[in-house]
Amino acid sequence: MKFALLLLFGATFLGCVDSQNFETLSVNCDNDLVANSSYSEVKALYVDETVQIQEDLIIEGYVTSSDREGNFFSVLHFQDKPVNPTEGFRIEFDLIDSHLFFPEGSKILIKLKGLYLGKSSDVFKLGGTLSVFGNIFVGRLPAVAVREHIFLSCDETSELLPTAVAINDFEKTLTNTLVQIRDVQFVADDLNQPFALEREETERTLTDCDGNEITLINSGFSDFFDETLPSGNGSITGVLLRERENYKLVIRSLDDINFSNMRCE
Numbered sequence: 363m364k365f366a367l368l369l370l371f372g373a374t375f376l377g378c379v380d381s382q383n384f385e386t387l388s389v390n391c392d393n394d395l396v397a398n399s400s401y402s403e404v405k406a407l408y409v410d411e412t413v414q415i416q417e418d419l420i421i422e423g424y425v426t427s428s429d430r431e432g433n434f435f436s437v438l439h440f441q442d443k444p445v446n447p448t449e450g451f452r453i454e455f456d457l458i459d460s461h462l463f464f465p466e467g468s469k470i471l472i473k474l475k476g477l478y479l480g481k482s483s484d485v486f487k488l489g490g491t492l493s494v495f496g497n498i499f500v501g502r503l504p505a506v507a508v509r510e511h512i513f514l515s516c517d518e519t520s521e522l523l524p525t526a527v528a529i530n531d532f533e534k535t536l537t538n539t540l541v542q543i544r545d546v547q548f549v550a551d552d553l554n555q556p557f558a559l560e561r562e563e564t565e566r567t568l569t570d571c572d573g574n575e576i577t578l579i580n581s582g583f584s585d586f587f588d589e590t591l592p593s594g595n596g597s598i599t600g601v602l603l604r605e606r607e608n609y610k611l612v613i614r615s616l617d618d619i620n621f622s623n624m625r626c627e
Contacts, residue, residue: 391516395471397422401442401449404474405486412480412498414491419474423451424520426540426601428614430461432584436502438464438512439601441539444520450538450602453477453512454489455503466614467522469515477503477511483605485537524599529574537604543611546570547595547625558587566591568598568611571626577610579603586616594621 399419407413423440424447437454441447444467453472457463464470478491480500492501503511524542549567558564558580564587566578578600580587599618600611613619 390514392471392513393516395420395473395513395515397471399474401451404451404479408479408481408486412478412491412500414476414478415474417475420471421451421474422469422471422515424522425464425466425468425470426450426522426538427612428461428466429458430466431586431615433581433586433612433614434601435581435583438470439538440470441522445523446525447536447539449535452485452487452538453503454487454500455508455512456505457508464512464514465519467519469517469520471513471515473511473513484534485604529568529570529576530572532602532604532609534604536602539602540599541602541611542597542599543568543570543576544597545595545623545626546576546598547621548591548593549575552591553593555591556588557591558582558584560587565610571595579610579612589616592619592621593625595623595625596621 397420399421401421404419404421407415423442424444425438425440427434427437427439429435436456436458437452438460439450439452441450472488474488477488478500480487487500489500490503490507492499522540524540525536527536527541527543529543529546546568549569552566555566557566560582562582564580564582566580567575568578569575597620598611598613600613603610603612
């Protein structure tokens with residue numbers, strides 16, 4: 363199963379942000395909400411099946427993803443602290459151009475009552491409900507419901523400091539958080555290739571000088587899909603995703619890549 367970058371455009375969503383969307387979503391910040399639960403406490407509510415949260419729980423987080431350049435779609439990844447996070451989470455919604463409401467680094471508060479908590483490939487996620495053949499799964503939260511559950515804090519946007527980590531040192535607690543991997547490069551077979559095929563989710567492979575590899579996921583709808591992969595070596599920053607023990611990376615923009623060093627062979 364591919365990672366949920368959710369590139370399907372057949373579902374109903376708001377479309378480009380316009381005045382109606384700003385009426386639907388409140389862009390005013392909120393000073394009154396206070397977090398009263400941790401990510402671990404929320405995840406503990408899940409017992410073998412998707413559950414609708416009934417408790418008046420509120421969690422806070424700092425946005426790590428951004429759909430500004432189209433490499434994320436209908437999903438918001440966030441972590442518990444701007445520096446040295448201990449956990450990350452994700453929420454799925456029917457909202458595009460979400461960076462205009464919840465820019466990367468912004469502090470958000472999420473009212474959990476009424477949301478659904480699920481687990482897919484050993485990764486937790488929040489959202490609305492989706493029924494498939496009588497089975498309940500976590501689906502996208504309707505755009506009209508976003509304003510009832512996700513709130514922008516009045517705190518100033520924080521500068522996120524990505525966690526420096528080696529490919530062979532990933533931990534589950536880093537899932538959905540912002541990480542930086544140094545001294546890596548694209549494998550030789552990927553050189554001279556674009557980041558993605560048009561309108562297709564595309565995987566490219568990064569390797570360190572010891573041969574350890576991680577997959578970079580790129581959207582064929584992103585602003586940079588047809589740019590050629592850089593040929594050098596250096597650091598890359600992105601949101602760390604996971605399917606069970608399989609880790610992958612998604613960048614927010616080409617600014618997340620600095621491959622100015624010579625390749626190791």
